[in-house]
Amino acid sequence: MSGNKVRLNTEWLCDCGGCHVALVDLHEKMLEVLQSVEILKCPVLTDEKGYPEADIGIVTGSVRTEHDLVAVRAMREKCKIIIAFGTCAVYGGLHGAGLAHTREEIMDYVYRQSPTTKTDTIPHNSISALAKMVTPIDEVIEVDLYLPGCPPHAHYILQGLSSLINETTPRVQRETVCAACNRVMKKTDVTEIKSPSEGFADNETCFLSQGYICQGSVTLDRCLAPCPNHGIACSGCAGPTMQVLTEPTRDIRTEISDRMSRLTKIPYDTIKTHIEKSAKTHYAYAMATKMIGNKPTFLIQKWIAEGEVL
Amino acid sequence: MLEMTIHEKACRGCQLCLDVCPTDCFTFDEVTQKAQVAVVENCIECLSCSFICPSLAISHKNHHQVKNFYRNIEFSRRMEKFL
Numbered sequence: 001m002s003g004n005k006v007r008l009n010t011e012w013l014c015d016c017g018g019c020h021v022a023l024v025d026l027h028e029k030m031l032e033v034l035q036s037v038e039i040l041k042c043p044v045l046t047d048e049k050g051y052p053e054a055d056i057g058i059v060t061g062s063v064r065t066e067h068d069l070v071a072v073r074a075m076r077e078k079c080k081i082i083i084a085f086g087t088c089a090v091y092g093g094l095h096g097a098g099l100a101h102t103r104e105e106i107m108d109y110v111y112r113q114s115p116t117t118k119t120d121t122i123p124h125n126s127i128s129a130l131a132k133m134v135t136p137i138d139e140v141i142e143v144d145l146y147l148p149g150c151p152p153h154a155h156y157i158l159q160g161l162s163s164l165i166n167e168t169t170p171r172v173q174r175e176t177v178c179a180a181c182n183r184v185m186k187k188t189d190v191t192e193i194k195s196p197s198e199g200f201a202d203n204e205t206c207f208l209s210q211g212y213i214c215q216g217s218v219t220l221d222r223c224l225a226p227c228p229n230h231g232i233a234c235s236g237c238a239g240p241t242m243q244v245l246t247e248p249t250r251d252i253r254t255e256i257s258d259r260m261s262r263l264t265k266i267p268y269d270t271i272k273t274h275i276e277k278s279a280k281t282h283y284a285y286a287m288a289t290k291m292i293g294n295k296p297t298f299l300i301q302k303w304i305a306e307g308e309v310l
Numbered sequence: 311m312l313e314m315t316i317h318e319k320a321c322r323g324c325q326l327c328l329d330v331c332p333t334d335c336f337t338f339d340e341v342t343q344k345a346q347v348a349v350v351e352n353c354i355e356c357l358s359c360s361f362i363c364p365s366l367a368i369s370h371k372n373h374h375q376v377k378n379f380y381r382n383i384e385f386s387r388r389m390e391k392f393l
Contacts, residue, residue, distance in 0.1 A: 176366050183322065243366065
C-alpha cells in the first residue's frame with residue numbers, strides 16, 4: 001500500500017459513537033496518519049452517504065437493526081480490509097446485555113417507563129426496528145482484523161493503523177489490564193466481598209486483595225488500565241482475554257474466583273456465586289458473541305430462548 | 311531449550327505463580343516485590359503459572375505443545391487476527 005495514499009472508510013452501526021471519538025484521540029498523531037491516509041467516508045467528518053471503494057474499512061458497533069445489516073454488507077463489498085473496531089463490533093458490546101431482556105421490555109422501558117422520557121408512544125416508522133439479536137459483525141461478514149476496546153486506546157489504534165499502512169507486523173499484546181495497573185497484589189485476610197459503593201478502596205493495593213470484584217485479570221488490555229489506576233475497578237469493557245475465549249473450561253467467573261480466593265480468605269464458591277448473581281453486569285460486554293455464548297458453562301442461550309421465540 | 315520469561319513491568323507481585331508451580335521454578339524478590347524465574351530446568355511445562363498469572367505476564371518459548379482437542383479451532387484462529 002505504499003506510494004499513493006491509503007483510502008479509508010469508516011462506518012458506525014449500533015454503538016455509542018465513542019470509537020469514532022477515539023480516532024480523534026490520536027491528537028497531533030492524527031496529522032502523521034493523515035499524511036498517508038485519505039478519509040473517504042466517515043459519518044462524523046464527511047457528508048458521504050454512499051460507500052466508495054477503499055483499502056481499509058473500519059466498522060464500529062454491532063448489528064441490531066436493518067440499517068446495520070445493509071451498511072456492514074456494503075462496507076465488506078467496497079473495502080479490501082475490514083477491521084472490527086471496538087468491543088461492540090468484536091463481541092457485540094455493552095448493549096449485548098439487552099439479550100437478557102425481550103425486545104418489548106427494552107422498547108417499553110426506553111420509550112415509556114424511563115424516568116427521563118416524556119412521550120408515551122413507541123415509534124414505528126421513523127427508526128429501523130430492533131432485530132431479535134445483537135450480532136457481532138463477524139457473524140454477518142468476513143472480518144480481517146479485530147481491535148477490541150471500549151474504545152481502543154489511541155496507542156493501540158496508532159500501532160494497528162501504522163502497521164497496516166507500513167505493512168509491518170504489529171506487536172499483538174495478550175496481557176491483561178492487570179499488566180498495566182499500578183496496584184500491588186498481595187495476600188490479605190479479607191473475608192467478605194465488598195460492593196463498589198462500600199467504603200474507599202486503598203489506592204496502592206489490588207481491588208481483588210481488598211475484596212472488591214475487579215475484572216482486570218480477565219480483560220484484554222487495550223486501554224492501558226485507566227480505571228483501576230484511578231480508583232475504579234475494571235468492568236471488563238475490552239472483552240475477555242484470549243485465554244477465556246479459547247479454553248472452554250475457563251470463564252470470567254471461574255478465573256476471577258480462582259485468583260481472588262487465593263489472594264483473600266473468601267472461599268472460591270462464594271465469589272463464583274456472587275458473580276453469577278450479577279452476571280448481566282460482568283458479562284455485558286461479551287454476552288452477544290458466540291465465543292462466550294456457546295461456552296458449555298454459560299447460560300445466555302437459555303435466557304434468550306426463554307425470552308424470545310427464535 | 312525451554313525459555314520462560316516474566317514481563318517484569320506487568321508482574322503485580324501476587325506470588326500466585328509460586329503457589330501453583332509444582333516444581334518450584336520461581337522465587338520472589340522482596341526488594342522489587344516481583345516474581346523471578348529461578349530454575350527453569352525444573353519446569354515440566356504444565357503452564358499452570360501462565361494460566362494463573364492475573365496479568366498473563368509469564369510466557370514460555372520452545373516448549374512441547376500438546377494439541378488441545380477440546381479447543382474451539384474456529385475461535386482460536388480468530389485470535390490470530392487480533393490487533
